[in-house]
Amino acid sequence: MIFGPIPAAPDLHRAAPGPTLVPMDLPFFTDRWAIACGTGFYASGLLYGCWSVLHRRRHSRIASYTFMLVGWLLQTYGLYLRGQATHSCPTGNKFELVQFVAWSCTLLYLAVGPAFRTSLLGFFSSGMAVLLGVVSLAIPAWDSASRTRPFGDDPVVAIHASLALFSYGVFALLALTSLMFLLQHRNLRQKRSGGAFALLPSIVELDHMNLRLLGCGVVLLAIALGIAGLHWRGHPDAVAPAKLIVTVTVWLCYAFALGQRLLQRWVAQRFAWLCLALFLAPLLSLGIVSSPRRPDLPAPLPAVRAP
């Protein structure tokens, strides 16, 4: 999508006019192309991982990491162009929300992945990024022409949105590490060598990582909700009750899981299953989370249009 001219209108929820966000030296390299290319690199990492798994070969972590890094840089560039268009965090429609979650998840992988000596975390992360990327690119309705600045010009609320979506990225990575735990656990219980999956991190390492990710996600979402709560006190009409209920419910679900784990009531396999299943909550809530304000209020004007 090439950003077109942005009509000026005195609406706080609409983006301020800005330059056309296509680099002069790369006229065809639009935000959407950058994101698609990023998804392509994620897919290359996934295919490389699949090849390693199917051929029971120890994969090169450098190659896997490079695919992910290049993909993430391209995705960052695409989201940056979109952010420039609205002068805010690129979370104006479902496409951007999903992309932001995938971006956060990949960023976390890039940060923590090298900590494991032999792991397929890159393989699973690339799988997640490809899934989210392809689905969001394939549904044009998600990338509506009417992109909005859902939180107006208030930077505090923009921080809230970024933190909340970043916590969703953390929960996405938590779902991946939980899946890896379950695979390793199943192979060990069924006394299988596991082939290339034997290169997964140990279950103790994955369990520790799950706990840290869960704690991190819960804290981030709590801060995001705290900021939103402060904002909501001053602007009670700015948030739809359904959105408030859903986001608080998502946080409560994860906080419950964290409490159960800390109390040692849900551990190991049960805890991993819980973390995996709970990821449905943020996924299903994305639609409601993307609604910026009470539905009975006038809708914001379009910020940018597709050519």
Added chain:
Amino acid sequence: MTAAKHLFLLGANHRTSPLALRERLTLTPEKGAALAAALRATGAVAEYCLLNTCNRVELYAVSPEPVTAQHLLAEFCRIQGLAPADFAPHAHQRRNPAAVVHLFEVAAGLDSQMVGETEILGQVKDAYAAAQAAGTVGPVLNRVFQKAFHAAKIVRRETAIGEGQVSVATVAVSLAERIFGRLRDSRVLVIGAGDIAEKTAKALRSREAGTIIFANRTAARAEELAREFAGAALPFARLDDGLAESDIVVSSTAAPEPVLTVPMVDAAMHKRASRPLFLIDLALPRDIEPGAAELPNVFVYNLDDLARLAEENIAQRRAEIDRARALLTGRAEETWQKLSPGSTSDSPQ
């Protein structure tokens, strides 16, 4: 040499009999002594050597008379309290050059559950040394066993049969790493003082495993091992405490009943919070009740499990088997020819 024509092998191993039967076939020292007395009493056995390991019980016997394998089988079953009809389908018997070839293959690790493993050579040497000490080996078995040791060395040198990690100990350690990652924070409890358990402790130590605790019915032996591994000794009566505090448990006792029961493991797990427990059962009969494997967060591997995993990892070794077998067969037949000039090779019975 006429006697060499009557070299018999009778036994059972992992290829011929299931784990449950092998548990029953394991010869205790008392049964071994009874079998020796029975063999002497027949008057027909001039030499014999008994190879009794966790995966095989094999009797190599030399007789000046053409005693039948059925006769040996009957004596063996009587000592073991088995009906010959129950044992016969799982027994394997060899005669003359086929018996020599079999011993060569056993010593070289070709007949092991984990092809190419080296522990068996030491066990064969131990069996031979015990027979020498008891004075039950003579010119035939002396030559056959010594040639078997020599052939095993040649096979290891000239083929890749011994390459890769395939021993019980190293497979167990790699599993421990899949559960705990780096082992430096893991506590290890070794129950019993079996040879394989000691090797496993060594392998764990080589991967920087944390504290290693030894528990043995003979406290002095546990303390000796604790000194050797810079670990600690635990009174056998305090096994429950050790179980709760350890991450990896290697059990290799000669106890006829399980040492670790399901209630014991269950109670330990309640004290361990979220940390998994890896139980390695290297004993036969088994030391750990099979039901323990059903408990959450408990991983139980016995000898068969470890062997099967190793088999998966050593497929490339199998490509070397034919080469190794060709080397061994030629040497075994040559050995037999020298013992019994002019004799022809008998096929296995």
